[in-house]
Amino acid sequence: MQKNNRITVFRMLLEKGPMSRTQLSAEVGLQKATITNIINGFTSMGIVDVDGDSAAGRRAEKICLKLDHLYVMSMGITRKDFQIALYTIDGRQLELEHYEFHKEDVLEDTVRRMAGKASSMLHRYGDKHVLGICVAVPGPYMRDKRNGNEVFDVTQFPMFNQLRLREILEDTLGRPVTMFHDAKLSALAEYRNAPEAREDRNISLMVIRSKGYGIGVGMVINQKIVEGQLGIAGEVGYMGLNYNGDKEHSSFEACAGTDSVVRYMRERRYEFPHTILKEDSSYLDVIQAYKEGDPLGGWAVSKMAWMLSYGIANLIYTINPDCIIIGPQYPDDEAFLGQVKGNLRTMIHPLLAERVHIRSSKLRYDSFLLGGYYYLIEKLLKKTNFFDMIREVMNVEENRRV
Structure with missing residues (x-):
């Protein structure tokens, strides 16, 4: 009970x-x-520390975490990159490492590179000071x-x-x-x-996100991430949209993943001789052309929007969520969102x-x-030794100052 109360106040x-x-007592329902x-x-x-001044100039009893x-x-x-971020316990991002894969990269070597950069970051900030790695x-x-x-x-x-991703990371770190x-x-971050x-x-x-070929969907229901028996709840990228097509071109991720817009552009490029797009144009090139009013770019993005709407219609009938958030990898303008919504109105009740x-x-x-x-943070708060971990770090810092 005492640990639960401490966790409640800390949270x-x-x-x-x-x-x-007084505010803490009212919020968490504990006696002063x-x-x-x-x-x-x-x-x-x-x-903890005391923060803020009262109107009379005296220190107010505002308690804040330190x-x-x-x-x-x-x-x-x-499929395209790796990223490493270091956060303070209260959610401030202090560092960010980002590496985009190159065609000549060997995946295992790249993972070892990621592990090495993470190890260097741990060394700079102190291994015991980093309470967890996700x-x-x-x-x-x-x-x-x-x-x-x-x-x-x-x-x-x-x-x-x-x-051997876990093995490489844990051996290095x-x-x-x-x-x-x-x-x-x-989905948890968005929620x-x-x-x-x-x-x-x-x-x-x-949340529907795509970074290349795949589509990932995450769901939060009743304040919890929906995982399923083996953790694959929400893997709707495999959902079929075209039963006549082969697996590579008929699934939701193949039809509405961000890479699909490049394929759509190439399929009809010969019909648009004045387009600024080329055979080797990237996804970002197509999106830029779309924003500049290029007709081929507009057509390709519109088809991706239609396919995305079709998949979303299936998800609405299956899950019936209150809110659907389209990830930032898709075009971030109102025109694209308007297309998705307009398509949906023709597909669902x-x-x-x-x-x-x-x-x-x-x-x-x-x-x-x-x-x-x-x-x-949620995993740490559930650990029985959470405050012992904090106490150990703070003792190290106190001894260092002495």
């Missing part, structure tokens, strides 16, 4: 910032004496909790499926890492920052179209890194 200060003892005892314990650990020298690391790998991975990523087996089945990325599906972490969730914490939220809220992401980066931070 409240972490999420809402400086609060008085209990709050005082908890704050005294935090003071002895060196993790979490210097305590960090978590969030990493992620996709690694976001593409899916399908299956975890069998009965025997501990992990299986990757990433479409068009066969090298990844054979990669000398500590366990937490692995989780990137789209689910993105924790969604204005819709501030109005209703039990809102059901779905009017009441469904009216009630579901669809918008673009407000997080202008790969949100799985931020999701990794939130996920780690």
